[in-house]
Amino acid sequence: MLTGQELLDGIFIGSIYALFALGYTLVFGVLGIINLAHSAVFMLGAVFAYSLVALHGVEFWLAAPLAIAGAGLLGAFIEFAALRPLRRRNAPPIAALISTLGFALACVGLIEQADGSGPLGWLWRDGANSVSFPAGTVPQTTYRLAGLTVPAPKLAILVISIVLWLALGRLVLRTQPGRAMRAVAENPRASALLGIDVDRVILLTVVGSSALAGLAGILFGVAIGDVSPYIGRDQIELRGLAVIVLGGMGNIPGTILGGYILGVIEVLALVLFGSGAHAGISFAILFLVLVVRPHGLLGTRAVERV
Amino acid sequence: MGEPFARIAAACAAIVVSVALAACGSSSSSTQSKTIPLGAVFSLTGPGGVYGPQQKNAAELAVEQINAKGGVDGKKLSITVLDDGSDKQQSAQVTQRLIQQNGVVALLGPTLSNSAVAAHPIADRLHTPMLAVSTTGLHIVGSCPYPCTYIFRDSLGEASAIPANIETYAAAAHPKTAVLLYPNDDKFSVDGAKIVEETAPRYGIKLLGVIQFTKAEADLSPFVSQAVSKRPDVIFITSLGAIPSTIMIDARQQGFKGKFLGGNGFNTAAVAKAAGAAGTGAQSASAYYLGNTFPSNAQFVSAYEQRYGVPPDQFAAQAYSGVLILANALERAGSSSDLANERDAVRAALETTSIETPLGPFRFTSTHDVSQTIWIIAENGAGGFRLVKSVKP
Amino acid sequence: MGFFIQLLTDPVGFYNAHELLVAQCGVNALLAISIWLTLYAGQLALATAGFMAVGAYTSVLLAIHQHTSLVAGTVSGCALAAVIAALIGLPVLRLRGVFLAIATIGFGEALRFGVILNWPLTGEGQGLTNLGANPTGGILPVWISVAALAYLGWRITRTRLGQAWAAIREDELAAAASAIDVRAHKLVAFVLSAVIAAYAGALDAHLNFFVDPTEYGFDRTVQVLVFAVLGGIGSVAGPIVGAVALTALPEAARWASDYRDVLYGAILMVVVVFRPQGLIARRRQTRRPDGLWPRLRSRLGLAATRAQ
C-alpha cells in the first residue's frame, strides 16, 4: 500500500521528529516537566547556524558545532532562569510549562523583530521571513537507488538519529552519569544522599537536551530549506510532543520509534485517505493509540504502591 | 478558600498599578486641530510581520513627502500606525481605538485578510473610511457579508490576479495539465485555490490533482512527490510565506521541469530569495512592478531606497499609494468642522478617485475594488523579478 | 495617554475605545473558567479549542440554515459538546497528566483538520460567514455569563462535588477510599468544562462575521491554559484575573511597540517564577512548606507530583 519512496519519506520525517523529541524526552524523564522552550532552542539552533554561514561566511562544518554549543548555552540559561527558580519554590510541574513557554515566546518575538536594523542584526536580518541556507552550504546531492530519491541531507538525518539513539541509550543505561540521571529522575532526595549533585545532573540534562534541539534545528534547516522564527513552534512542536508521548514519556528507544511511527502514519494517512484529511487522521490515530495504550507504545505504567 | 470576588478586585487593582507604571511610558497620540489624523492597522509582529514593516515604512514616507509639499490644503497629515500582532481580535480592537480615541479621518489596513474581516465591519459601523492596501482575499469589498460602504481596496485581489496570470501563461505556452498544491488551513490559500480550480479549466488546463496539506507540515516532500509523480506541465501554488519556495526547491530536486504559477503569495523578494535558482520563472500576477519607469514609480522607488536602503516591494507600493489616494480624497473632500461629516465626505470623494500612483494610473471600481494595470512578473532566480507582460484593466 | 491612566481617569472614553477588548476579555475569561474546572479536578485536559469550535460551528450553522435564534443555537451547541465530551471522556479520562493532555489535543486537532477543514458544510478552510454577527453586541451577555459562572464556580468549590474534585486532584486512590466515585466525578468535570467552552465558542462566533477555523487550534488551548495557570487554579477567581490581565496586556503594553511579544513572554516567566501558584493563590499554597518531606523537596528542587 506504501511505495518504497513514500515509506522512505515517512521515515525521513519521522527521524526529524525523533531528533527533536530526544531532547524533549530527556528533560521530561529527569524533571517530569514539559519544556516548551525546546522548540525555541530548535529554531535558534537553525538561526545560529544560518547566521554563521550566511552572514559571517563561516564554513558549515565549523558553524554547526558552534551553533550546537550556542543551543547548549541557551539550555543553561533556561535551567537558571526558568526551571531552577521554580524548583526552589517547590512549584507544581505545570508552572514550568508556563515559564518555558514564556521563554519560547520571547525568543520568537526577538528573532521576528530582527530585521537587520536592530541590535540583533548580527544574528538575523530577515524578520518574520523564511530563508534557506546558501546553495552549496552542504552537498545537496540526491542519490537515486532502486528508483528511490534519497537527498543526502535527509539520509544524514536518518543516520544521525539512529546513532544518537544508540549512543544515548548506552549513556543512560550503562554509564554512571546515566545512572545518576535516572536516580535523580526517580528520587532526588536519595540521590543527594548518595553524593549525587542533583542540580548539576539536572543542568547537564537540560544543556544536553538543548544541544540536541539545536542539532535537530540545524539539520531541519539544511534538509528542508526553511529557516524562520516559526519553524520550531509551527512545524515541529506539537508533533514532537506527540512523539514523546507515543514513545512513552522519558523512554529513549520509544521516542525514536515513536518518531518513525508518527512519520509513517502521516504518510500512510496521506496515501490512504487523501491529502485533505491526512492531518486529521494522524491525530485521530494518536488519540486512539493513547486510548488503547494509556502510557504510550513502549511506556510502562508507573507502579503505584498502595 | 476566601472571597474570590474581593480577591479579583484586589488583584485587578494590583495589576493596574503595576503595569500602569509601565504604561506611563506609552507614546501620546493626541492630535492637534491643524493636522489631519490618519490611522493604519498593520501587522508588525507575528507572521504578518513579513509585510507590515514595509507597509509602515512606505506609508510614513508618503506622509512625510506630502507634508513636505505643504500637506493637504495647508494642513499637515499625521499617521498613527498600530500593530495588530497578526491577530484578528487585536486588529478589530485597534481599529476601534484609532477611530474612537485618535479620531482619525480615514484608515489604512489591515495587513491580513483574516484580520480585515474583523476590522472592516468596525470601521464601517463607525462610518470611517478604511482602505485595504494588502488584503487580496474574496469578499473584502463589494459582496461583503457585512455592510462595507466605507471599505475600499487598492490591493489586487486574487480573483483578478490569478486568472490574469493563468491567461497570460496559457496564451504563451498552452499547458495541458496541472497540479494544485495548497495548505487547507489558511483562508488566503484556500481562496486562491478555489479561484485556480475555477479558472484553470477555462483555459484548457486539466487539474490532475489537488493536493492539500497544513501550514504546520514539517516536510512537504511527500506532497510534492505526489504532485511531481503526476508529471504535470504546471504546478499551482496558492500560498505564502515559506511554503512556495520550499515547494519549488523540493519539486526541482525531484526532477520537476514544468512551470510554477501562483498568486500574490509569490510577490515578495523574500520568496524569490528563498527559492533562488529553483524559483526561476515562477510566474505570478502582481499589482506592482519595481522596474516601471513612469515618474510616479521612479520617484517612489528612489525615495524609498534612499530612505530605507532596500527597494520597495508590492506591499510598500500599495501602502504608499494608499496614502496618496487618501490625501487626494481629503483634498477633494475639503475640510469640515465636524469629524463625522469629514469622514463621509472623504468616503464620497474616494469613489471618484483617479490619480497616478506607483501602481500605475489608479481608480476604484463601483464595488470599491482596485482597477489598475496588472503586471505579470516572473522570478529571475536571483531574488528578483522580471516583467513578463502588463495587462490593462 | 496610557492605557491605565485612561481606564482610571476617563472610563467612558476608555470603554468606547476598547469595547471589543472588554468583550474579548470576557470571552477569554469564560474559556479560562472552562479549563479551570478540569484543572481543579486534577485533569490536564486540552480540548478547550475543540469544544469551542463545536459550539461556534453548531450555533452558526443552525443560524445560517435553520435561522434559529442565538439562544437556541447556543443551547444546541452546548448540548452537542456535552454529548461528545461524554463519549470521548469515558475512554480518555483513564489517562493521566501529559498523556491525557496529548490525547485531548489529538481530539481537538482531529476535529479541526479531519472534519472542519474537509467538510463542505463547515466551509472548509474558508470558514463560515455569519451574517447575524454583532461585534459590539456581546459585551452584556458575555460579562453576565462570566459573573454567573464566577459565582457558581465559587459556590461549587464548597459543595460535596467540588470538594470531591479537590480530593481526586490530590490523590485518586485515597479519594476512592472515601467512597468518591472517581470516574464519574472526573467525567462530570470534563463535560461541564466542555459545555462552558462550547458556550464561549458560540458567543464568540456571534461577535465575528467570519467563523475562522484557524481560531480553534492547539495554540488557542495553550493560551487559555496559560490564563488559568497564571491566574492560579486554587479558586475560580484565578482564571478570570489571568484571562483579563493577559488579554489586556498587548493593549496595555503598546509602549513596548514591536517588542510586545517579547515582553509578554518575559512577563509569563517572571510572574510564574515569583508566583508559582498563580496571581490569585491561597496563602497556604504559596507558603514555604515546613514538613520534612516537602522541605527536602524544595531544597533539592523537585516538584512533588509527576505527570506519569
Next chain:
Amino acid sequence: MASPLLELSELRQYFGGVHALDGVSLSIEAGQVFGLIGPNGAGKTTLVNVLTGHARGGSGLVRIAGTDVAGKPPHLVASAGVARTFQGVRLYHELSAIANIIAGMHRQRMHDIGRELFAPLGRVRRARTARRAQALGLLELVGLPDEVADRPAATLAYGQQRRVEIARALALQPRLLILDEPTAGMNPLEKREIGRLLSRLSEGGLTILLIEHDMPLVMSVCSRVAVLDFGRKIADGEPQAVARDQKVLDAYLGTETSCGSASEDDTTQAEGATSSTAAAITTGARPATSQTRPGRGLRASDLHVHYGAVHAVRSVSLAVEEGEIVTLLGANGAGKSTLLATLSGVLRPSSGAATFDGLDLTRAKPARIVAHGIAHVPEGRQILGRLTVRENLELGGYTRGGSRRLAADITRLEERFPILAERRSMPAMTLSGGEQQVLAIARALIARPRLLLLDEPSLGLAPILAESVFGLIAELHRSGLTILLVEQNAHRALSLAQRGYVVETGRIAFSGSAVELQANPEVERAYLGSDPRL
C-alpha cells in the same frame, strides 16, 4: 449467630506468577479488633487492597454483612462502610487537615448538588460550620490539637499525618475500619496513644482490622489475630495462643535467641557473620576493633536549623567519637531526621558548627561529605526502585568514580549478602521490606564510609527482620564503623549503643551513656514506656 461483618474466603491474587495471596480465608465478627500480622511481603497489604477493591484481578469471596463486594471498585466498597488508611500515608497534601477530613465525609453528605449550589448562603454557612465542628471533633478524637486544623497536610509531622488519615477514615462513619501499620515510625509513647484510641473506638462498637508489626500493641488491643506468611494464613486465633505458635515464632516473631542469627529468606544476611568479612566490606584495611578513638569523630555545636517559620533544630550540640555507636531518641517531629539531613549536607543550618574529621559539614556539598566518609541511610530506605539492585549498589560508589576497586567491593558485598547477588538485575522495588533495608545499608557501605548515619532502620520491619537488621548494625560496629543511629525502638537502640541523646522539640533533652538513659526514670516515663521485649 449472625453472619460476620466481614467474611473473606479463598482470596487469591497473583502478581506476575507470584502468589501474593494464595487462598486466604478470614472472618471478622462485628465489634472485634482483628489483628493481621506477618513478615514483610507476606501479603497483608495485598489482602487489604483486594478487599477494598484497590487491587484488581483478585479472585475469591468478600462479604460485608452478608453482601458480596468482591471485584467492586473501591468507592462502592467504601460506600458499604469500609474505611481504610494506607501503609504510606496518603493525605491530600495541599488541603488543610480539616479539609482532608471533610473530604472524607463524602458518603454522608447531601447528594443534591442543585440544592447545595443555590441554597441561601446563610444555610450553606451553617452546614459548613456544622461539618467543621464534626471534623474538629474527629481531630480531637485522634488526639490532635485544633491548631493543626488549618495547616496543609503536607506540613504536618509524620505521626500527625497518620492521625489525620485515621480521622479522615472515621469521617466515612464506617462499620469496618482497616488500619495498615498505623504506628509505623512512632515511638513507644505515641504507640500507646494509638493503642488507647483503638480501644476507645472498639468500645464505641467499631470493628477494626489492624495490620501492625508492634506485637505489644497487637497483644493489648486485638481480640483475635491471624498470621500471614507467603500469602497463606499460617495461624488464626486468640492473640496469646498465636504468639506461642511455633510456626509464627519461626516465620515472624523470632525468639530472643534468634537475634541476628539465621532463619529463612531475609535473615540469611546475618548468617555466619564474622567481623573480618564485615571489616572487609566496610573500612577495608582497618583492623576490626570496637575501641573508641576520640578526636577524629563527628562534632556538632549549637546547631540551629530553620525553614521559613519553623525552628526545627534548636542549639543542638553532640559528638560521636570514632568507633562509637550513638543513638538519637525522641518523638516524631522532634527534629532527629532533620538533624541527620543537616549532618549529611542536604539541609543547611541557619547557625552553628558541625565538623567531621576536619570537614566543615555546614559548608560542604553532600557529594563532598559522602566522599569524606559520611554515609546516610535515610528514613524509609529510599532505595531507587526502578533501578536494578546492582545499579543501586554502583550508585552507592558514585563519589568514588568508576574504579576497579568499586567493582571488587560490590562483589564482596554480594558475597556477604547473597540476596543482593540473587536479585542483582531485578528492579530494587521488587525486594521485600527487609531486603530493601539491607540493600540501603549495603549501598551506603559501598561509599566506604567511616561514619554511618542510620535513620530508623527497623521502620516497618517485622520483628524478626528488625532483629536481623539490629544484628547487622552490631556487626558493622564491631568491624570498626562509627554509627549514629536514629531509632524508634528505643530499648533495642540503647541495647546496641554506647551513648544516647534524647531530642525534644529540636533540643537535646537528655544525654548520657545507654545505661544511664535506660536507668533515668524521666526518660523511661517520657520516651520509652515499658516494653515486654526487654
